[in-house]
Amino acid sequence: MSIDPSSIPNFGGQPEPQPSGPDGPVVPDQDLVKQLLDQMELKYVVDEEGDLAAPWEQFRTYFMFRGEEEQQIFSVRTFYDRVHGIDEKSKLLEAIDDWNRRTLWPKAYTHTHDDGTVRLIGEASMLIGTGVSLEHFVSSTVSWVRASIEFDKWLVEQLGLEAEIEGKDEKPGDDEA
Template identity: 55%
Template sequence: MSIDPSSIPSFGVPQPPAGGGGRPAGPPPIVVPDQNLVTQLLDQMQLKHVVDEEGDLVAPWDGFRVYYMFRGDQKELFAVRAFYDRPYTLEQKGEILDLIDEWNRETLWPKVYTHTHEDGVVRLIGECQMIIGTGVNIDYFITTTANWTQAAVGFEQWIVERLGLQEDIEEIDGEGDGDGDGPAED
């Protein structure tokens, strides 16, 4: 399974309604993003998504999930978090920390960290956050959310390459049948 971050469809500024004059000249509007806006964005990006039991939007891929969450008393914090399913042992944690330190130094997002479960299994989480409570330029929000999504996918590809796991993954996927290039089908 190889995931090509460029396989996430690009999109532009939302189109003006038919027959309308379009957006007036000047800066794009300031909005307070909400789950409906993110749902529209994921639809535009043609990404499969669901709402989980906690009410967060989730876009599933093979091997990880990307969550779109609003947090805070007034939902003033927007976070995109990727939960990577591949387990690591405590013995591997040092190597994994070295790799994610390298990623975090060389990239803007997502910032990746480990989470060690009570049973000793280590998993990776990637996270990006934006304060949105007073509003944000809609074009900035859309572009940033799409870039964060693409970067979460890109991290999965990067870690697979760095750990030399591509052949193992292709064997699991049925000898590299190409099914792992996009969002998971649930």
């Protein structure tokens, strides 16, 4: 099975072409996801656990298969690298509760580490064990990736982190005259 390149929705906002492929359901696998990522021109690596990961500057998105046969689940999980303090957790929860009410994916949640730092995770999943249409799989995966990127942008706006991000772009000593 292969993905027709014209079937990959673009990130530029033009109408999305419809994929062509098998008429019946397919059971997606890692090779199919690699094809999709290649055609989306996204770089990826395979981690030590065998999962695909696409790295961005502020986060990493994993494409994982879990479970056995008819119960197999495909999950797109994004780990956001921005570190938040435990004192910010209530503000974070308020923001991601708002996101989760307004959107279908990714569903976002916090993870508090032993050292008291808090990070965010976004996740969307699909039951694939009995097969899914290729069109549904491709459009869902692309939408989930797009939504993971949008969530990061949205969170920056909600929490007023623009100055923090712009500050990282400045080199030490730039403000000295």
